[in-house]
Amino acid sequence: MKEKILLVEDDINTLNGLAEILEDESFEITKAKNARQALAAMEKGTFEVVLMDYLLPDQDGLALSKMVLEKNQDIKIIMMTAFGTVKNAVDAMKMGIYDYLTKPINLDELLIILRRALQEHRLIRENQSLKSKLNNKYRFDNIIGVSGKMQQVFQKVAKVAQSDATVLIRGESGTGKELIARAIHYQSKQQGQSLVEINCASIPENLLESELFGHEKGAFTGAYKMKKGKFEVAHNGTLFLDEIGELPLSLQAKLLRVLQEKRFNRVGGVDNIEVNVRLIAATNADLEQKMTSGEFREDLYYRLNVIPIIIPPLRERLEDIGPLTDHFIDKYADKESRLLKGITDDARKTLLAYEWPGNVRELENAIENAVVMCEGDHIESEDLPGYLKGKKNTASSPLMDIVMDDNELGYKDKLEACEREIIRQALIENDNNKTRAAKNLGFTLRTLRNKVKKYNL
Ligand SMILES: Nc1ncnc2c1ncn2[C@@H]1O[C@H](COP(=O)(O)OP(=O)(O)OP(=O)(O)O)[C@@H](O)[C@H]1O
Ligand SMILES: [Mg+2]
Incomplete structure (x- = not known):
């Protein structure tokens, strides 16, 4: 596809001459003799570059540029000026004009600037489309959840995305923790910055420290070059520490120090490196149990668990x-x-x-x-x-036995736990059809609805 250039020039010979040369270079040229025609052309077509004369009969180039940029802020404007005064050029650059050329036009120079402008335009467009694709991928419409519980999760995600607070996402394996972590990043103000992910369970303990914090050249055998760690790579963006429950104790202490002091050293290094990183951690491990058994540091837990998001099992x-x-x-x-x-x-x-x-x-x-x-x-x-x-989510549930044996629970709690379980099963058996489930349970539909709400079913 040819790249489209809008050429605005009131001198008819220059207009036609330049158009011919640029068409020979395989650009698609639209000609305008004044600002009015230029703006009319912009209504009809889209252009990557506007090449315009500074002195036009109806407007000056700066006023026209302003109108052009208001219509399309990504367009690259190249100004041609017969005066070439520094004042014009400075004003033009301040306004967001891409570049300027002094008349008489040097054709080689024009082509170089033009190609550079087009390339920049292309990069911006590609970047935008990539970003919108990414945003789209992690917007909520690809994360399905109609249940009240997931709706609550989504609300929380939208809220925490606005802050820089550390988030700890918890939930059984396969519940969507990674998806939610990405959704937070792509809705946050860090969205244009990098999202760096590291899975603490999949990297051997001896490599994990250098993965996280980087190393200096010669820090250990095989460290031939200085390497930045994930914390440094994620500077100004988000660092997602997945499977945080598997982080070895030695590194838990180091991570805690980074969270407290917001700086660290590379392995084998002495310089303090300061970073500004938004942290999201996730785990399916039972951290409370790990704290009891001494496998997870309590102080780190409190540092990470500033905002907990719990994704319920399916x-x-x-x-x-x-x-x-x-x-x-x-x-x-x-x-x-x-x-x-x-x-x-x-x-x-x-x-x-x-x-x-x-x-x-x-x-x-x-x-x-x-x-x-x-x-x-x-x-x-x-x-x-x-x-x-085989594995039915129904009558064989041991829940009632557990509830009945639990001496901490009073009868009222036990009754409610059992009622919740019975209603849950009735809903499953009736394909989630509340009218039929209510009939089976001997409730009115309204009673059932209230109970479903009460028990968060
Ligand atoms: N609400 C959802 N809507 C659409 N797809 C989902 C949803 N939740 C999870 N998935 C999909 O299920 C798969 C597992 O999700 P994900 O990897 O985020 O889970 P996880 O909680 O990180 O699991 P693990 O603890 O095993 O790492 C992915 O392919 C993800 O796209
Ligand atoms: Mg995961």
């Missing part, structure tokens, strides 16, 4: 199973180029009845699998992995 938010299923069917039908219309009621019931120990990740894998296996235009129960029919 089995506690049945309403999300349907929408997540539809989302993953769309995603994988698209990926596999399959024309799938949806999923049968029977198969939906199977999904609702399963316990989902692997949470959303497990559901996603099950649907990907089913999309591949399915031969008709709907996913049927038989297309789903067989094990889903």
